[in-house]
Amino acid sequence: MGLFDRLKQKKEIERLEATVRGNPSPKAYLELSERYISTGDIDKAFRLVDSGLRAFPKSNDLLQRLVSLRKRRNQEEIRELSGQIASSPSAQAYARLASLYREIDEEERCLDLLREAVDKFPAADSPHQILGEMRLERFRLDHYHRDGKLAIDHLEKAIERNETNYKALLALAKLLLEIGAVGHALKRIREIQAFAPSDPAVDEVLRAAEQCPRGQVEDVDELLRRVENQGRMIFPLAPPKDPRTRALARAIDYTADVEMAQRGLEQLAALPGFVAGSLTGGNGTIALHGGGEAFGPAVTDFVETVGRHVRRMDIGNLTQAQIDGAFGQVYLSRIDPFVLAILFTGTQDTGRVWSEMQSLFDECLIGQATGPRGASNEGT
Amino acid sequence: MDEILERLNQAVGVKGSVVVHRDGVVVKSRLGEDLDTEEVAALASAIIRSTEKALEKIGPEEFSRLVLTATHGKMILVNIDPTYLVVVTRRDINLDLTLLEIDHAAYKVRNQGRIGAR
Numbered sequence: 001m002g003l004f005d006r007l008k009q010k011k012e013i014e015r016l017e018a019t020v021r022g023n024p025s026p027k028a029y030l031e032l033s034e035r036y037i038s039t040g041d042i043d044k045a046f047r048l049v050d051s052g053l054r055a056f057p058k059s060n061d062l063l064q065r066l067v068s069l070r071k072r073r074n075q076e077e078i079r080e081l082s083g084q085i086a087s088s089p090s091a092q093a094y095a096r097l098a099s100l101y102r103e104i105d106e107e108e109r110c111l112d113l114l115r116e117a118v119d120k121f122p123a124a125d126s127p128h129q130i131l132g133e134m135r136l137e138r139f140r141l142d143h144y145h146r147d148g149k150l151a152i153d154h155l156e157k158a159i160e161r162n163e164t165n166y167k168a169l170l171a172l173a174k175l176l177l178e179i180g181a182v183g184h185a186l187k188r189i190r191e192i193q194a195f196a197p198s199d200p201a202v203d204e205v206l207r208a209a210e211q212c213p214r215g216q217v218e219d220v221d222e223l224l225r226r227v228e229n230q231g232r233m234i235f236p237l238a239p240p241k242d243p244r245t246r247a248l249a250r251a252i253d254y255t256a257d258v259e260m261a262q263r264g265l266e267q268l269a270a271l272p273g274f275v276a277g278s279l280t281g282g283n284g285t286i287a288l289h290g291g292g293e294a295f296g297p298a299v300t301d302f303v304e305t306v307g308r309h310v311r312r313m314d315i316g317n318l319t320q321a322q323i324d325g326a327f328g329q330v331y332l333s334r335i336d337p338f339v340l341a342i343l344f345t346g347t348q349d350t351g352r353v354w355s356e357m358q359s360l361f362d363e364c365l366i367g368q369a370t371g372p373r374g375a376s377n378e379g380t
Numbered sequence: 381m382d383e384i385l386e387r388l389n390q391a392v393g394v395k396g397s398v399v400v401h402r403d404g405v406v407v408k409s410r411l412g413e414d415l416d417t418e419e420v421a422a423l424a425s426a427i428i429r430s431t432e433k434a435l436e437k438i439g440p441e442e443f444s445r446l447v448l449t450a451t452h453g454k455m456i457l458v459n460i461d462p463t464y465l466v467v468v469t470r471r472d473i474n475l476d477l478t479l480l481e482i483d484h485a486a487y488k489v490r491n492q493g494r495i496g497a498r
Contacts, residue, residue: 107452108393108470138452276438294437302434306448309426313468314414316451323431325443330435343438 009039026052026059033065042072058335058362070104091117091124098130107134125162128154132168136175143231144311148224151175164195173205179223180234182212208237254365256338261287264360271356273328273344279364282337291343299341303334322350333357335365381492385410388485393473395453398466399489400424407463415468424457424466445483447475458486465489 016032029052036045046069053062081097084090094117101110111134117127132154139147152175158168169192177185186209192202212235217223227233256279265277269289276291278299285296307318321332328345331353340357385397389410396411404425409417427448432441446457454473458465465486469478 106472108472141451291438298434298437301437302431305430305434306427309423309430310448310450310455313420313423313450313453313455315453315455315468315471318448318450320447320449322445322447323435323443324445325435325440327435327440 009035013039020048020052024052024055026056026062029056030061030065033069037069042069045069046073058365060358067105074100074104089120091121091126094121095124095126095130098127102130102134110134123161125158125165125168128158128161129165129168129171132158133171136171138316139175140178140233142311142317143227143233145221145224145228146312146314148175148179148227149221152220159191163191166192166196166199170201170205173202174237176220177205177209177212178233178235178237179220179227180212180215181218181220181223182209182214183218184220185209205237208235254335254338256281256286257364257366258286260364261360262289264364265289268342268356268360271344271348271353273346273348275328275343275345277340277342279360280339280341286338295341295343299332299339303332303339320354331357333361335361338365381408381489382410384485384488384492388467388481391478391481393470393478394481395468395470396420397468397485398424399460399463400466401463402428411468420466420468424455424464427455428457428464447479456482458482460486460490463489 013032013035016028016035019028020032029049033045033049033052036042036048046066049062049066049069053059053066056062078097078100081093081100084093085097094113098110098113098117101107101113110130114127114131117124118131121127132151135147135151135154138144139151152172155168155172155175158165159172162168169188173185173188173192176182176188185205189202189206189209192199196202215234217226223234261279265279265287266289268274268277274290276295277289278285278291278296279287280296280300284300288296302321303318306321310316310318317336319334321330323330323332324347328343329348330341330343331348332339332341333354334340338361340360342353342357344353381399385399385408388394388397389412396409396415398409398411398417398420399407400421401407402425404421406417406421409421411417411420427446431443431446435441435443442459444459448455448457449471451471453471454469454475456467456469456479458467465482467478467482
């Protein structure tokens with residue numbers, strides 16, 4: 001690149017930086033990050049997009065940019081480790097590679113590697129530790145009994161294979177405490193203290209455990225079912241992470257702007273074949289256009305019942321559904337606790353419909369990053 | 381039908397497939413190791429009934445295809461009266477391509493049923 005082009009690029013970057021400071025928007029962050037990428041500064045682009053995502057947590061474009069930047073940053077190490085696994089595999093290489101894939105949201109690839117590692121290295125603790133952590137993350141989000149049980153199983157297997165696996169012991173101690181198995185949690189804390197007597201993270205968990213009342217029930221299975229039924233941890237310690245990306249370290253609470261939602265539905269009604277649309281939330285229908293009163297409750301019923309069955313399939317929480325039939329199509333998109341549903345006659349351009357629905361969510365849902373959920377006001 | 385499901389399972393991202401009746405009785409199953417046939421069939425049956433119940437509030441109850449996207453995977457149910465083809469996939473699939481494979485498999489299963497009935 002010649003001197004003139006470099007100067008031009010520098011001016012352009014300064015202009016975009018001023019826009020991000022003075023008039024921030026997802027588009028501004030994306031444009032500036034492209035400039036940083038074109039200069040080869042991937043780390044700077046990553047930090048920029050990360051801060052953009054904290055300012056605009058609902059922006060899918062920023063989210064996807066962050067994930068792709070993470071991939072680029074991790075690419076070289078992924079290549080090296082893949083080569084190492086092909087030529088001289090080790091449990092550590094598998095675990096590290098699986099972690100890298102997990103970081104860039106390639107969960108399926110991560111799981112494949114961990115299953116291979118468990119088969120090839122049955123005495124290794126790290127694959128079980130990572131599997132346990134992944135299940136724990138799902139359990140903290142969805143509170144589904146099966147995830148909690150598998151988290152405990154894998155973490156215990158990791159500990160059986162290596163009784164000084166600090167990460168597995170700490171994760172297990174925290175999980176047991178959060179579900180109300182205080183006695184079991186204290187046992188695991190003492191195991192860590194045997195080899196790490198003055199660890200600050202452990203001391204913090206111990207202090208939290210000492211403040212929790214010992215319940216009459218310490219049956220882990222029963223406590224996991226209680227958490228599932230109540231939809232929350234008994235003694236929550238950490239905020240649930242957004243399942244879409246590990247970039248967001250804080251939970252997001254959404255509220256809906258009713259007027260914007262109604263306007264958004266009226267705009268969607270302009271799509272050919274539109275029959276009805278509704279936005280429902282925790283307390284019922286928030287906005288409705290066409291379709292009559294039955295539409296909102298029908299959507300709520302569907303999400304509750306089908307959502308429950310989907311969780312039992314071990315594929316996580318329902319986020320979207322498309323129902324096709326002789327009547328036309330129903331599109332359903334969910335950002336908990338809100339569900340947007342549209343009924344059309346005929347067949348639609350699927351990509352366009354999902355994009356319009358996402359735009360409606362972007363406009364009418366206001367997201368607030370929060371700290372630990374219900375930590376101060378949830379009891380037993 | 382074995383061959384049809386085996387071929388479908390080779391499509392990128394497909395974890396397994398099963399043909400079930402509406403009440404959950406399994407006709408043919410080719411599910412991956414992590415998936416329990418009876419459990420998948422029972423859940424598919426519950427999903428079919430729940431979907432029909434929701435649809436009856438807004439009009440016709442029957443659906444031809446249902447695509448469910450969840451945080452860690454997808455599930456596709458295709459009506460091939462009197463049975464349903466149920467396919468479980470990874471989350472990160474190219475849905476358009478996979479749906480083509482699934483529709484093709486459903487067509488072949490449906491036609492195989494017709495040929496068998498003659």
